[in-house]
Amino acid sequence: MIDNYGFTEFQRQVIAEFRANGGKVGGMFEGWALVLLTTVGARSGLRRTNPLGYLEIDGQPLVVASAMGAPASPAWYHNIRKNPMVTVETGTETYPAIAAIPAGEERDALFAEVVRRDPGFGEYQAKTTRTIPVVTLHRVEPGADRVRGLGDFLVESHDWLRQELTDLRRQLNADPAAIERTPPGLAQELRTHCLTFCEALKEHHTGEELGAFPMLAQRFPALAPALAKLSEEHAVVARLQAEIQRLVDGYRPGESDPAALRAELDRLAAELEAHFAWEERTVVTALNAMGPAPEF
Template identity: 45%
Template sequence: MPNDFNQQVIEEFRANAGKVGGPFEGSRLLLLTTTGARSGTRHTTPVAYLPDGGERVLVIASAGGAPRHPAWYHNLLANPQVTVEDGVFTYEAEATVLTGEERDRAFARAVETSDGWAAYQAKTDRVIPVVALRSIDTGPPNVGGATSFGAVLTRIHDGMRREIELIRAEVAAGGPGLGAQLRVNCLTLCQGVHAHHVAEDQGMFPMIAEQHPEAADVLQRLDEEHRKIAALLDELQRVVTARDVATATVLAEVDRLAAELNAHLDHEEAQLIPLIDG
């Protein structure tokens, strides 16, 4: 991919919190920054990714089916610590190349989402690598571009809104059964929403309650909404892990969760951002 095209995508990605148009529109994209194997120079590349649970994401070194691995893959072999920008968070990660059956299962999941991956593999004699990027704990989360606590909250919420929108589109476009990667996508979303709400329950909400006693009724309602959403998350997880579940059943649960979650996020922002930014 030409460097000028890459740079255009990078700038659009950073300006729009991870959303881009063109060939990447509607896809999951991250910015991967690696250290040059020979030069030591930092290089940033837009790369499609697959959710893989709450602790890591997967990227595929397809290079469009070219005969050689992409430069970023050679870089992370030499220097496995990389920087990831996912549109919400910027974080350090450890890159691990998957091997054997683990690689094959992950690549098969990718093919389920798009037969383009299979076409890339068919074009080349090399086995296209699958790389896991696992977050390294380096301190408080870095929400790039956010200039206030309210902006941080909105950026995180927007990431949830976008992910559930992507999942709904994937379920609606799927066949009669639920593919393995789509199951992972749903479960990863559930883990992420749950972790965010736990962090709010244990951190932000008690802080607001202490500083703004007048917000007691608002916080009580938000707590009740967290409980409702937790029940919907449990139900979605139960449905997607069931054998031979129908796509229509999953879509109904995703719609229920989306309606409740989006209403909750809108209400929380309207009520809390004036307090935490004031």
């Protein structure tokens, strides 16, 4: 039986041979398709590299957290539950990726295909009561020539909302005294514009709460705390929206104070920009890994 030190030394030798021979390894791994997966330690924060069996199913690279049927999942799997950003080495290339954890029917279908190709994984599953996870690896591709993903669509939606809010503020800020001199027609235009913006923002956040966020939390457990915080921010933004809508609906040219409305719009703009920026840093890469953007 190999002790922890012996196993670690064995892994080092496999990694060295893999890197020296363009991904080819002899001995017990001869003929296997392997990758080196580098994760960030959930507790240590240090980079950890593991040689793993590698498959591609319908073009999707994946690895399996079998630990040869051990009762507990391997350490690298716990690492990606804390931080899904990984580095993949195939022997011919090295690239950054984000690791996702499919669940339910999707996981079962992938695992069935894994077992069909390599029955040994079915034997590992038979040895343990835990459901062996399948982990899909999604290349993080910078550059304009990559496929436009769901994360890119999110940024485009944010940019549209940013522009709508900018236009709304411009109606008040182009000339601080102008709104005092405007006829009721412009006040109605302001109400209509505000209603359009607020309804679009509400729909955007509702879609995230009911669709995108639960989906991301399931596939990328590390994102769950950040997604919960983003949901809390939605409530703050909703309260600001309601106050702005109240001020706009109650605005009367020549009677109401435009400064109060400008101040609330400025506050909403600052809150939203901070929210959008953090949301984009947090979820865009993961959303892009989920699939392409919708076509309209």
